[in-house]
Amino acid sequence: MKRLILGILTVGLLLAGSGKMAFAARSTDNFTITKFNAEYSLSRDSDNRSKLEATWRITANFPPNQNRGIAPVFVKKYDNHSTNFSLQSVTDEKGTPLEHTWNDDELRIGKKNTYVQGEKTYIIKFTQRDVTKNYDNTGRDEFYWDVIGNEWRVPMQNVQMSVTNRRGASTAAKV
Template structure:
């Protein structure tokens, strides 16, 4: 009887352990961003304040029956002030609008009832304001930015960033 109970306990522990492994393998962070292209255009608005226009082109490769899309987090506050974040569009590579919803600063792109599988491209366009800071030690406005965001929990294979400065900023 002791052997039977010990055997039953061992089988139960093995099944529980394999269940945890199966659960871990189905983590929603178990996909790869194969390409992340970010285009930033820094200029000034009509009030002479910094303005940043951004386009992210994100291509991800998803395993079957696991994910419903991506969920990037955006900087809506910088140096204790609002960036006046404004989402312009969320589309696929063909310009087709994609479903999305917000959870605080996290943009959840995808349909909550539909899994995505294989390669999927997301194009996100947005603007922000007051993204530069004047530093007393240099007396200049400076631009520092975490160009891919800071809360991705998945690997990225290929990241390309371009920054375009408006001509009015070149001398500044």
């Protein structure tokens, strides 16, 4: 009896798994980000509050007739306060403005009824403030940030980032 139940569970799991794989093949998350380059400049504004200027250069490779663009999710609250997120621009690699809309914290970039396919580059520029936190144990403002955002559902092949502070010191990393 145990073998019969185990066999039924195994077949059920295999069928459920194959259904998920078939669904994933048609999923709108079935594309690859081939390059994600994030440049951050950290400084202070005129009120002496931390200010972050960011540029994301995202290159994605899309299959035919499946996707209308990308939809990054942005962190607009940090440590239970607003970061005063401000979108500066959304363009392609030639500087041409791209259509975009917001759905809560998700920026949907692309035309509603137009598929993209092949390689496409998106350049997103934005600013935020109050992105540092003062820690009692160090007595200093510190900066901790999720470089690529926090809700991507697609694989990334090449992620690079750099952070420059107001004194000109910089840090770079490649993942």
